[in-house]
Amino acid sequence: MEYFDALETRSPEVRERQQMAALPSLISFAKSYAPAVGELLGEVDPAAVISREALAALPVVRKSELQARQQVNRPFGGFVGEWRGRVGRVFASPGPIYEPEGRSTDYWRTARSMFAAGFRGGDLVHNSFSYHMTPGAWIMEAGAHALGCTVFPGGVGQTEQQLQAIADLQPNAYCGTPSFLKILLEKADESAIDVSSLTKALVSGEAYPPSLRDALAERGVQGYQTYATADLGVIAYESPAREGLIVDEGVILEIVRPGTGDPVPAGEVGEVVVTVFSREYPLIRFATGDLSAMLPGLSPCGRTNQRIKGWLGRADQTTKVKGMFVHPSQVADVVRLHPEITRARLVVDNATGQDRMTLNCEGAGGATLNEALVATLREVTKLRGEVAFVPSGSLPNDGKVIEDVRKYE
16 A cells, blocks of 8 residues: 555554644744734633643634635735735635635645545646636645646536547546536547546545445546645545545644534534644634534554544534524533533424424433523523423434424425
8 A cells, every 4th residue: 555655654643742742833823923813812822732622722713704804804814924925826715705825835735635546646637626716726736736747727617628638638637526527427428539548536526425436436437535625725535445534634623513612522423623734824723614523443544544424514504593593603502501411403493384493402301401491592592492302312413503494385
């Protein structure tokens, strides 16, 4: 088995020790370099942040905060220091939210995931991510160049022209969404165009179910997925073992209860929060808004970092009840005020013809606690709601804090 570098196979204990030892320097730098980080972390002593417990005590940064700060402090909201000359490109994601690309080689840390997918120096990579405003194509191109690959910038759309380029250039690798790769292969069949040179793919940007993976494999293309964002770069990636996604060596990943910064027990579904070891864009405890869960044990491929299940949905379950927004963080506040409750899930229905909230709780119930919870729920959400106690362990492990089951037929 070949590995990208020795970091992938170091013992989990060594990795944890080395990453925790690197945290104080990262936090100290970020506080002095990025005004927004300095403001958020305030009196935090970087030298004291040497464990996951200490890291979990720091505030979570959400995309909504990035956007709000960027509205008053262009372009990066104070999360990047002096950037002119230091930043190679500036990108725009929907919002808009602006993201920097540093000038370092493989800034997004993509080469590792490409290597795990079988990419090697000398490959010709057909890159079908967009080169317009958003960083997707550049994330892939940087990793390909770091490995010594050559890239054809296919971009999005123009299927016929892309197929002609594949037929002429005979690339053996593909980057892009898995659905567009499927479209290319099907269109090639219709047009009798030979695209059999494609044998490997690194896909991202959307769900990659086993059915689609198997359909590509039947066409001779072994596709692996990588999980990346415009803010953080690569977070985790798939290996030939195909058992979850392996966390990238350049990040610390936590799974927290949606709407909070509190880590969930191992195996429980929650929101992915990432700290990235970047000197250009040092995001600390950045909430991705994605749901996932940690997998136990190590990957059979020999890589020793933590693994996550992959994308399991979105963490932002904010819903509107009787004209008012109810947020997952409010449910967390209710539970925090009543330590007798171990887990809770707010269910919103309209079975009676009107919106109704029921807080389903695991824990030792009772009339007194029930009454107190009803009062707290009203105080926090400004809405009336009911409380129901359910058996311990009966709430689904799907990361949902708010479940909207209303029907409008």
